[in-house]
Amino acid sequence: MGSEHTLKLPVIDFTDLKLEAKSRNWETVKSQVHKALVEYGCFEAIFDSVPLDLRKALFGSIQELFDLPLETKMLNVSKKPYHGYVGQYPMVPLFESMGIDDAIVHEKVESMTNIMWPNGNPSFSKTIQSFSGQLSELDQIVRKMVLESLGLEKYLEEHMNSTNYLLRVMKYKAPQTTDTKLGLTTHSDKNTVTILYQNGVEGLEVLTKDGKWISYKPSPHTFVVIIGDSLHAWSNGRLHSPFHRVMMSGNVARYSAGLFSIPKGGSIIKAPEELVDEEHPLLFKPFDHVEFLKYYYTEQGQRDQFALRTYCGV
Numbered sequence: 001m002g003s004e005h006t007l008k009l010p011v012i013d014f015t016d017l018k019l020e021a022k023s024r025n026w027e028t029v030k031s032q033v034h035k036a037l038v039e040y041g042c043f044e045a046i047f048d049s050v051p052l053d054l055r056k057a058l059f060g061s062i063q064e065l066f067d068l069p070l071e072t073k074m075l076n077v078s079k080k081p082y083h084g085y086v087g088q089y090p091m092v093p094l095f096e097s098m099g100i101d102d103a104i105v106h107e108k109v110e111s112m113t114n115i116m117w118p119n120g121n122p123s124f125s126k127t128i129q130s131f132s133g134q135l136s137e138l139d140q141i142v143r144k145m146v147l148e149s150l151g152l153e154k155y156l157e158e159h160m161n162s163t164n165y166l167l168r169v170m171k172y173k174a175p176q177t178t179d180t181k182l183g184l185t186t187h188s189d190k191n192t193v194t195i196l197y198q199n200g201v202e203g204l205e206v207l208t209k210d211g212k213w214i215s216y217k218p219s220p221h222t223f224v225v226i227i228g229d230s231l232h233a234w235s236n237g238r239l240h241s242p243f244h245r246v247m248m249s250g251n252v253a254r255y256s257a258g259l260f261s262i263p264k265g266g267s268i269i270k271a272p273e274e275l276v277d278e279e280h281p282l283l284f285k286p287f288d289h290v291e292f293l294k295y296y297y298t299e300q301g302q303r304d305q306f307a308l309r310t311y312c313g314v
């Protein structure tokens with residue numbers, strides 16, 4: 001038992017790495033990324049291209065958003081489940097979340113902001129958009145490294161063009177007890193790559209392949225990168241998409257933000273033929289992500305921890 005508390009996610013330093021200019025340490029970091037994603041589907045990233053003052057400003061903005069009256073927050077609606085306001089769920093009463101679709105696109109962020117604040121809130125929209133834009137570089141670096149390490153650079157453009165970015169911000173109320181309460185149920189992400197950032201309150205836990213929970217110790221300097229089921233399927237199972245959850249205790253609210261790269265509707269996720277052979281039979285039939293989400297958000301899908309396998313497993 002004792003050793004479970006000392007387990008840690010791999011930490012990978014992206015300092016000085018740029019997407020365009022191939023830096024000296026690119027190959028070294030790339031092999032660390034590949035190894036971490038095969039073993040854990042997850043790692044902590046030190047990525048200083050998002051300045052600390054912007055990271056701080058982000059929490060001010062998230063707090064301001066959640067402090068709005070419930071009626072206002074509920075005006076943030078979306079056709080896509082989980083992209084608008086989510087909260088007041090009996091299963092996870094501490095949890096609330098708000099989505100900002102296409103969070104790197106100025107007009108999209110502005111229009112969401114104007115729904116929340118009809119008189120505008122320039123500092124909110126600027127903070128959300130710059131945070132998302134700057135963090136999206138990390139998503140792209142990671143995906144480029146993944147494709148290169150699988151020897152599949154030729155698919156890079158197609159792969160990058162097949163996703164959009166959603167920024168989802170989360171609040172977990174403090175349970176006001178020393179007992180541990182469920183903040184967010186155990187799940188794997190359904191998208192491509194998720195990058196999480198959070199305030200100093202602990203809670204995120206990631207399950208290892210051999211069934212041990214790793215608690216992430218929050219740091220203002222690190223982001224948590226998690227592989228979603230779509231990239232797991234595209235890589236024909238080479239990359240793991242880990243179960244994770246949020247457990248809360250104590251008296252302080254937890255705020256977090258996740259930048260999700262999400263397959264666009266109509267784009268078909270299909271493992272490249274290079275990754276399928278006798279030793280690695282195809283794990284998932286090609287699928288449209290938006291169609292898959294329709295199953296995932298049914299009552300049965302929500303109870304199914306292996307929803308993708310049920311939906312299109314071979």
Ligand SMILES: O=C(O)CCC(=O)C(=O)O
Nearest residue numbers: 170189196204246256258
């Ligand atoms: O708040 C967190 O750190 C985790 C959120 C999460 O797992 C999700 O939104 O998919």
Ligand SMILES: [Fe+2]
Nearest residue numbers: 187188189244
């Ligand atoms: Fe998640």
